[in-house]
Amino acid sequence: MSDVVHDFTADKLDWRPYITPVVLDGATDAQRAALRETPSNTKISDYVLVLAHDPQSLGERTPLFNGIMYARGGLARAERELGATAASVYNRCVYCVSVHAGRYNQLAKRPDVIEHVFKGEARELPARERAIVDFATRLSACPPAAGSAEMKALRAAGLSDAEILDLVLSVAVFGWANRLMHTLGEPFRGEKVERAK
Amino acid sequence: MPDDVIAALAGAASNPAVAAAMAGRSELMAASQASYRAVLSPDEPGGLTHQERHALACRIATLAGDAALAEHYRAGAGGSALADPTLTAAGARERAMLRHVDLLTRSPREATRADIAALTEAGWQTADIVRLSQLIAFVNYQLRVIAGLRLIGGVA
Numbered sequence: 384m385s386d387v388v389h390d391f392t393a394d395k396l397d398w399r400p401y402i403t404p405v406v407l408d409g410a411t412d413a414q415r416a417a418l419r420e421t422p423s424n425t426k427i428s429d430y431v432l433v434l435a436h437d438p439q440s441l442g443e444r445t446p447l448f449n450g451i452m453y454a455r456g457g458l459a460r461a462e463r464e465l466g467a468t469a470a471s472v473y474n475r476c477v478y479c480v481s482v483h484a485g486r487y488n489q490l491a492k493r494p495d496v497i498e499h500v501f502k503g504e505a506r507e508l509p510a511r512e513r514a515i516v517d518f519a520t521r522l523s524a525c526p527p528a529a530g531s532a533e534m535k536a537l538r539a540a541g542l543s544d545a546e547i548l549d550l551v552l553s554v555a556v557f558g559w560a561n562r563l564m565h566t567l568g569e570p571f572r573g574e575k576v577e578r579a580k
Numbered sequence: 581m582p583d584d585v586i587a588a589l590a591g592a593a594s595n596p597a598v599a600a601a602m603a604g605r606s607e608l609m610a611a612s613q614a615s616y617r618a619v620l621s622p623d624e625p626g627g628l629t630h631q632e633r634h635a636l637a638c639r640i641a642t643l644a645g646d647a648a649l650a651e652h653y654r655a656g657a658g659g660s661a662l663a664d665p666t667l668t669a670a671g672a673r674e675r676a677m678l679r680h681v682d683l684l685t686r687s688p689r690e691a692t693r694a695d696i697a698a699l700t701e702a703g704w705q706t707a708d709i710v711r712l713s714q715l716i717a718f719v720n721y722q723l724r725v726i727a728g729l730r731l732i733g734g735v736a
Contacts, residue, residue: 401696402706413624436710437626440718443618447611454608475689525686525720526645527727534731544732548601551728552608555721562684562717566691567710 386571388477391501393484393494396477400568404432417442433567448560451552458542458549461490462515466550469500469519470557476565479557511540519554584613586722589649590729598733612725619718620656627708633715635660636681640719643685649723676702677712684716 388396405414407427417438418427434441452463464487471479484497499507505516514536522529537547582588586609592599602609620633628636634656641650643665654663661667662678669675676699683691699709 401693402700402709433710434714436707437622437714439618439622439624440615440711440714443611443615444714444718447608447615450608450611454605457604473689522724522728525643527724529727529731531731544597544601545604547732548605548728551725551732552605555724555728558724559717559721562688562720563713565688566684566695567713569693 388481388570388572391472391477391480391484393488393497394481394572395485396481396570397573398428398430398478398564398568398570400429400433402433402567404429405435407432410435411438413438417445419445430564430568434563444559448556451549451556456545458546458553461487462546463549463553464490465496465500465512465515466519466553467557468497469516470523470554471561472500472503473520473523474558474561474565476557476561478564478568478570479561481570483557510536511542514540514542515550518550522551522554523558584609585616585652586612586725586729589646589652589726591733591735592729595733595735598729601729601732612722615718616722619715622711626711627705628711628715631656631658631660632662634658635662636677636712636715637719638663639665639678639681640685640716641723643682644720644723646723646726649726672702673704676704680712681716684713685720 410418414435418431418435418441431441434444452467453460464483467483468480468487471483484500488494488497496508496512499505500516505513505520508516514533518529518533518537521527521533534547537550542550584592587593587602590598590602592602620637621630625633634653635658638650638653638657639662641653642663650663657663662669662674665682669678680695680699683695696709699712704712
């Protein structure tokens with residue numbers, strides 16, 4: 384399909400599945416519980432409807448993912464989004480990259496950082512961002528390749544153990560998300576949208 | 581079976597730095613353990629038995645270089661050869677499954693719609709494709725959390 388996006392971007396993209404999502408009208412009680420339908424029936428994404436084929440795993444995954452990205456304290460949200468973006472760049476999940484690069488840009492207002500990450504130029508980043516991106520990239524490898532050098536750089540940049548664990552969790556949960564989003568569907572451009580500022 | 585697989589494999593009981601880090605995110609550690617149960621021992625396993633799931637998790641941990649995690653999963657694998665990345669599988673359905681496990685573990689960036697088509701052509705139903713995908717994705721999450729905690733604890 385000519386509208387499939389293959390390059391990294393912080394623009395808003397759409398996503399279409401390779402397999403048929405659960406049809407909400409015919410959903411089982413277990414699926415509805417996992418989807419946590421709101422009374423106002425706001426639109427549920429195709430991605431979540433695909434995952435609803437296995438409602439028990441979806442039901443447990445949602446609060447874990449939300450906690451990792453949004454729970455109070457620990458690593459700043461922008462830096463969790465940076466770790467998520469770096470992991471998603473490594474795994475080449477264009478859709479995940481688009482969402483989380485966009486969120487980083489909104490939070491940190493430093494689009495130069497994301498541009499360097501898209502080009503694989505972590506060496507051009509300031510020390511703290513470089514340490515985060517290097518760690519995220521290496522932890523995402525198989526076998527995971529983050530080691531004492533990456534830990535030393537994180538600690539030299541001032542991250543506490545609590546912040547490092549939040550970074551580990553963000554990178555690890557994007558290893559999870561990328562392996563779903565990038566393998567079960569593809570990103571495409573829907574209507575023309577403004578480039579995310 | 582440990583109450584918390586991640587704590588056991590990361591050595592929380594003998595490493596105060598690991599224990600402290602995990603205590604600071606205890607809800608997320610509990611949620612990780614709940615996801616582990618949902619994916620390895622679900623109430624409705626569908627087309628993937630509990631033993632098959634443990635064997636595939638053992639395989640994933642082996643591919644990712646975590647021998648201790650692989651041994652944890654081997655205990656629940658019932659001796660299944662699916663756990664061994666060096667052995668080839670007999671039937672088309674199993675071959676497609678193992679190909680997908682290995683691809684998504686080692687190089688998920690290379691996955692395309694053709695890989696899903698390969699599963700469908702080998703007889704995989706949609707719901708089981710999702711179950712398999714969640715299993716692979718979760719174990720890859722879990723082994724990275726363990727690796728990161730070991731680093732925090734100063735253990736290689």
